[in-house]
Amino acid sequence: MNISIVLPLYNKAPFVKETLQSVFDQTKLPFELVIVDDKSTDGSLQIARDFLYSNNTFTRNVRVEIVELEENGGVSVARNVGFEKTTGDTVVFLDGDDLYANDLLEVSNDLMINYSMDFLIIGIHLFPSNTFLPDLGKLNQKLIPIFDDVYRIEEPLKAVSSMHFYMGLGSNVIAKRKWMESIQFYEKRNFYEGIDYWYKVLKRVLRKRDNSIGLLMGNRIKVREVAGSASRKKFGAWYEIAEAPLLNSCKGSENRYDKLMMGVVGKRWLRYSIKNLKTVKQKIIFIYKYKHLFKNQLYYFFLRTMNR
Structure with missing residues (x-):
């Protein structure tokens, strides 16, 4: 399974180095990393370039492409452009201030192969508030345990439409690109656009009857709560x-x-x-x-x- 990471980047200078480090530290490296700079004005892109240059072992083993947009279009535009540049069979988005646990890609790869999952939702850890989502205590009836921190979602549409479920927050989904093709993030609004996007993809995946939908918990994605971000504006x-x-x-x-x-x-x-x-x-x-x-x-x- 070849995993492509799309990293939309806009004015994340204080955080992008740590975010890239979390990708470099993966026990299973991605197949490719596509960075889409959305006309940053704070030197974010140069920080990313310098970090890539200083970690040439990573760039020798992973295809890296940097795309520079001519004008600021918003995170949805950057994600859509980045997706079109990917060539892997599996795609995940990573915001420029969030962090992966070092085993995220390896565990996700094994789960998706061994349990025929084309769509895997990742539990998130919001920091610094130290909030964990989703709240499994209110979702147990919709989940079938596979082993520690891993669940098969019995009725996916029923689960994701619960008030206690969170999908599309912090780019917390890994999916096969064949289900994502021709679906785009809505570009005119940059709030809750991830929920809309991934809900459309999920419904397409479920048209294939033998597909299973998974949930991986265990603090695998850390989503940074940043003052001034869309959710706190x-x-x-x-x-x-x-x-x-x-x-x-x-x-x-x-x-x-x-x-x-x-x-x-x-x-x-x-x-x-x-x-x-x-x-x-x-x-x-x-x-x-x-x-x-x-x-x-x-x-x-x-x-x-x-x-x-």
């Missing part, structure tokens, strides 16, 4: 907040799990928006503008209750 006005893409891509669908996903993403997005608006006035305007989404949450609550 503060807004002066309600209209500055980009709507989560899945709320549009699943809009009007009669599929039960699409509706459940809209409920999950909608609730998180509404909570995030209210929390990050700076003034009470803007919070009130936001609630008025999106009152239909607040009303819909009651419907989604009853739908989740019936889906347990």
Whole structure:
């Protein structure tokens, strides 16, 4: 199995060296590393180049490609460009400030081969808050243990549409590229775009009946909580907040799990928006503008209750 890593890079100068080190330290090296610089202005790209140059043993064994975008397009654009450059049969994305445990690729490779998994979700460790996701205590009925920290997800769509599940946060999915081809990250909005993307890929994977979906826990991906990142950005006005893409891509669908996903993403997005608006006035305007989404949450609550 040839694993390609796509690393979108934009102004991660304080962190990119540590992120690359976590790739270099893998017990199974990736087949290739594609770095897409999204017009960084803080020297991130030069730091990455210098680090690669000083670790030429890695570059002799791993195909490395650096792509420099002519203008800043956002993380979704960088991921889409990077994916098109990959040639491996398995693809994973790594944000420029996150970290891999040194056995992530080896363990993932063995699981996907030995248990016919084309789609593997990785549990994440948020730091410095020391939060671990997902919360397995609330998901046990949806998981079948294979061995320590490894589970087969019995009903994948039911699991990922649970309020307690997290997929697409911190790029925590490894998948076979054949299922990812022709699906793109939504480029006009850079918030919760990963959830929308991976949900589309998962539904495509599940069309093949004999595919199993896995969950790997054990602190394999560390997601850094950085002030000023998209998930922590503060807004002066309600209209500055980009709507989560899945709320549009699943809009009007009669599929039960699409509706459940809209409920999950909608609730998180509404909570995030209210929390990050700076003034009470803007919070009130936001609630008025999106009152239909607040009303819909009651419907989604009853739908989740019936889906347990």
